[in-house]
Amino acid sequence: MATLHHYEIVVIGAGVGGICAALAAGRLRRRVLLIDCGKEAGGTGVHTSVSLVCKFRGTDGTVINNGIHRELFPQAYAVGRGLFGEEDDVPTYDEQELKAAYQKLLEREPYVTVWTDSEATEVFTEQRVNASGEKSRRILGVEVVKGKQLRIRVTGDQFLDATADGNLSAMAGADFQLGREQDGKMQTATVTFKMSGFRTSLLQNPNVRTWKGIHALRRELTGYYEQMKALGQTNNPRPSVLCFPYPDGQSLLFNSTAVTDVDPTNQESVDRGMAEGVRQAAELIEAVKRHPAFADATVDFIAPKLGIREGRRVVGEYMLTADDCLTARTFDDMVAACAYSLDIHDPLGGASKLTPIQEPGYYHIPYRSLIAKGWDNLLLSSRCISGSHEAHSSYRIMSGVSAIGEAAGTAAALALWLRKEDVREVSAARIRYVLQTAGQFVEGNVEKVTLG
Ligand SMILES: Cc1cc2nc3c(=O)[nH]c(=O)nc-3n(C[C@H](O)[C@H](O)[C@H](O)COP(=O)(O)OP(=O)(O)OC[C@H]3O[C@@H](n4cnc5c(N)ncnc54)[C@H](O)[C@@H]3O)c2cc1C
Incomplete structure (x- = not known):
């Protein structure tokens, strides 16, 4: 018989996306449970070791991720204008220092509980019909197996898929895509x-x-x-x-x-x-x-873990395309930004192909790409957001995913503060207001929110 726990926000996956989401929501004083099946939190950035702090500035040097990412990689912000000139230092990090930074930030956050060695194995959902007669779905809870034996049922108000591969969404029955359009193949994987x-x-x-x-x-x-x-x-x-x-x-x-x-x-x-x-x-x-x-x-x-670049891309309310990224598209509902090139490690094993973003060198990530299509309380908080194979090759880097996670955690916390059961009812202008107050880079109008 499973024991029962309730948290306001349940984040599955403690890589950079899940950790940033949990911290953002915890700092807004909502009770968060962060779950990971690994022995330690950290995900790919710690256990695969990936090294490079990829570009987080526009072409004129504007910092387009000034949020939790900056707390994780302070040295990369301190070096010059970070424009990758031949004489510049390569902005890299040590995975042990990143692990320590995660631990410190999570331990310092009283609203966040972390369970490691805990795998979400089943998802309980319900279908509802809203006031306008439209059908939508909700996650009620997840079954978690802790230490391979103990079964725990966790219920929550908001659920965040930070599993990188969209595992939570797939278990819930959400739509997803896998691989590139022509043959379903994904980028190569790497042991570092x-x-x-x-x-x-x-x-x-x-x-x-x-x-x-x-x-x-x-x-x-x-x-x-x-x-x-x-x-x-x-x-x-x-x-x-x-x-x-x-x-x-x-x-x-x-x-x-x-x-x-x-x-x-x-x-x-x-x-x-x-x-x-x-x-x-x-x-x-x-x-x-x-x-x-x-x-x-x-x-x-x-590295003890195979580095996997690509997995499921959950279908959201909007699917970000290569063209959106390359043409530096702006969106009214932007909640995050990314300055990294499209970077496809050839699925057949050839060279990787880098295509830079046009002026001003970064694009917006819309809130709709973080909302699983047709779901009231399922936010995407890792590289599994809604986008094409090509777009994913850009925002999958740690700067992109940390900004995505921070925005998703903020949106989930706001949904609770505003008593909205459906995350689609939380406006991007309000999410931006809270993100901006915390120091994060945003563009577009903001709408003031008073919490508490
Ligand atoms: C080889 C390689 C090199 C890279 N190089 C760079 C680089 O130089 N710079 C850069 O910025 N980015 C790089 N990247 C990309 C970047 O590191 C990742 O895309 C990013 O870290 C993914 O973060 P995430 O939070 O989405 O997922 P992850 O960090 O993968 O975290 C997902 C977590 O979810 C957990 N999980 C999954 N399913 C469950 C479940 N059912 N229950 C509980 N927990 C679950 C996993 O254990 C994992 O810890 C590289 C990636 C690879 C593979």
């Missing part, structure tokens, strides 16, 4: 790894902290990798080596394996992908160690 102890004096450009230095290093290492490929010693389909410096310049994070055909909705496929990624990582380490500067380098870790 960290190496230290290389001798910078043996590199063409020893200052690997700068873009110029890291580009030179990648070219040098690609030479050794190409030799390995020519000898048929690796099946890794990536054409070149991709690595980033840790902030101290003493270690490197390699984001350079490429596993095709991983379907995150199928555990067997994920397990197979992990095994292939680890195999490719071992081959790549061998290639890197052929460079004299890396002869005595050590492998600090191979």
Whole structure:
């Protein structure tokens, strides 16, 4: 018999999207439960290790994410204008520092309860007919399995899907899309790894902290990798080596394996992908160690979790398109913004393709893309928001997802403050008012809200 708990806001998934949502809602004094099936909170940004703090400024340097993201990556805001010039330092982070920042912020928040090692396995819903005779659906609760054994029933007023792959929405029965339009294929997955102890004096450009230095290093290492490929010693389909410096310049994070055909909705496929990624990582380490500067380098870790770039994209009240992103489209119901290029890691394993956003270098993310279509209390709070395969390749980065999470958490808290059962009745102008009060970047008119 399951025990019963009630929280005002239930967030499933404690990656950057879920954590930012929980913090935003908790800071607005609503009781939040944040659940993750992993042993620790942090999601992809901690357990896959991804390294780069991607662009969060428009072309003129305007910061377009000044919210919780800034608390997570303060050093990236401190460096110049962050415009990725060749002489600039590469804005990266250390995943252990990010984990510590998450812990500190969550522990400091009395309205947020965190359950790890807890998996949402079932969703209870109801169908309703509103005053205008329209049908809509609601989540009543979720079944959570804690520590693989204890079954707990959690009811809530608002539910946030921060699972990255839209797992909560799919269990509830919401519509979703998977993969690109022509063949359903998704971006490649990657096992990352960290190496230290290389001798910078043996590199063409020893200052690997700068873009110029890291580009030179990648070219040098690609030479050794190409030799390995020519000898048929690796099946890794990536054409070149991709690595980033840790902030101290003493270690490197390699984001350079490429596993095709991983379907995150199928555990067997994920397990197979992990095994292939680890195999490719071992081959790549061998290639890197052929460079004299890396002869005595050590492998600090191979990431424990397969890095999955793409999963379900839940169908929302609006589906963001590639054209919306590339033409820097603005929306009346914007609640977040993203400045990162479209960045598609070729599903067939080739090079990744980066297409920048037109002037002013960022686009709006509309509130409707965060609302699962036809659902009253299901907000999307991770990379599973409503958008095309191409649009997703841009906003999936941590700056985009943190802004999405912060907006979704704010919207859920406002729905409670305003006593709205349907999140569609919370106006974007009010969400923007609260986000702006907290320091977040917003554009468009705002409508004042008094809480409490
Ligand atoms: C290899 C790789 C490299 C990348 N490089 C960069 C980079 O350099 N810079 C950048 O900004 N971004 C990068 N990204 C993208 C970015 O890291 C992710 O898109 C982003 O972190 C996703 O955040 P999220 O909150 O949507 O999901 P996640 O961080 O994946 O969190 C989802 C959480 O939901 C939990 N969960 C799922 N289902 C359930 C369930 N049923 N019950 C309970 N919990 C559940 C999972 O355990 C997980 O912790 C990279 C991604 C990859 C894979």
